[in-house]
Amino acid sequence: MENINLFVLLANWLRQWLEGVGASPDVIEVVMDVFGTVGALVFILLNALILVLLERKAAAFFQQRYGPNRWGPKGVFQTIFDSLKLLSKEDIIPKAVDKWVFKIAAYLIFIPAILVFAVIPFGEGMIISDLNIGIFYFVAVASTATLAFLMAGWGSNNKYSLIGGMRSVAQMVSYEIPLVFSLVGVVMLTGSMKMSAIVAAQTKVWFILPQFLAFLVYFIAGHAELNRGPFDMPEGEQEIVAGPYTEYSGMRWALFFLAEYANLVAVCSIATTMFLGGWNPIPGLGFLPIPTYVWFVLKVYFMIMLFMWTRWTFPRVRIDHLMHFGWKVLIPVSLVNILVTGIGIKIYQWMGW
């Protein structure tokens, strides 16, 4: 019984059954991928459902009020009723919008959010596709998330939407650089971009210790990439109504928020994998009979709570301060981190460790 967990067992059964039925290898691969994708989708939607409530509860806690408390015990059904309300609302498409761009943007924002989950190791052996370039794939796919904001901002044909779209593009393109640079240190230490290799390298020491600076940079840049927390410039309500979301209503509007929470889970999962040891148990607690995927989810939720904490305790930053901070502080810091990591690796090799 070598730590084989429930989901891997299920996948193996399915594979054997398909082979027994006599399906060709192609069909088996496709079916397995479909099941993996469905699993990831269920994971995303469940998390989004929980996170919306969690965020409102956390916000209420930080602002010393009750938060949702009418539907179900302590208001746990609030999100479900909210979704029902949004589903039943009229889907208003204003007359002057660029129809195709406007409609597609709401769906397009979901594609990178889902694609990212293909390389996230949820537990031992639980990765949909263990690519050779795993972390680079994440970076590449995540970089296209900007597009949906640009399309929504442009397609709405509204000056506030356009300003919001432009802001989010400027912000996300700028903060992508420190985000990628902060991950380079970990890749240098591991010598591989494969997710399974990165997790395997952290059985003894998590990379948050040797790469603490990188973790901080990733954490800050992650906020900007998600358009959350002190960096929610694209939707700064006081200045530009709701940015790219202004003209959206009903379910299309909800899709943007679902995607935001899916992205939050993705960014936190990558942080867990890269810095917090992935699905490895906390050192010293490995003897507990807790499956690896539970460890993973626990760590992801720890990261999510950190993100919520910063979001509800810091005031919004001004747009020019944001750009200055990104280009003049985060990028130099992450470059220095790469340099120091390189020197450190050389010193270790020189000492013969």
Add this chain to the structure above:
Amino acid sequence: MIGLGHFLVLGALLFCIGLYGALTKRNAVAVLMSIELMLNAVNINLVAFSRYLTPDYIAGQVFAVFTIIVAAAEVAVGLAIVIAIYRDRLSVELDDFDWLKW
């Protein structure tokens, strides 16, 4: 069975579409986009050659990386020039850029 020839024909098609755009567009940004298409066509050829002719020494992929780098630099400078001219002339029509002196 898809072979080298198929990829090369795809590259040629993409190159010709880009060439047509570069020759016929009035808008400077549209010409830049067409040039990007042509560079992509070249990259498809480079990667296809390295895959089918020299799979152990993939210099073609290295060239493709350099092409991408140069294309990125080209777009940055090209757009900066377009924006600078736009500020001066309030136009991005290439036919308006016919003066010899600033």
Add this chain to the structure above:
Amino acid sequence: MSDAVFTVAFYVFSAVTVLAALGVVLKKNLVHSALLLILAFVGVAGIYVLLQADFIAAVQILVYAGAVAILVAFGVMLTKRGDIRESNLANRQKWPALFVVAGVFAVIYALLGQTNWGPLAAAGPEDSVGILATLMLTDFVVPFETAAILLTVAMLGAIVIAKEVKNSK
């Protein structure tokens, strides 16, 4: 991947790329052209995956779809004037250009048929990232460093050119 899957994937990606590229050139709305350009880039990335160049495919998505195309769309939106639906018109060279392009394609196609490529490899590289990294830092280290300088110079140049000139009093 079996032949059938490979063939289907090749034709799907090719169709996406070529149709999107045609859209880029023929659409009258410049913003639509810019967005279709991104689709064309994604299609090309798919072609790279089929050619077992997964690193190049990721670079393609990261640099082209994630940065270049978005910059272009940005540029379009910054230099918008007049009716956007009539922003990407052709000039008077439509027919001569078509003629030239058809000629170029015919020549390339004819030469493709005549050339003997020698023995074709059955399988691509196993670990293309590893080979690529080694090549970049050994045989191609000078171009690699030059590319870094080129990017820095291009960035500074773009900032200087695009920066608003303050009216001196």
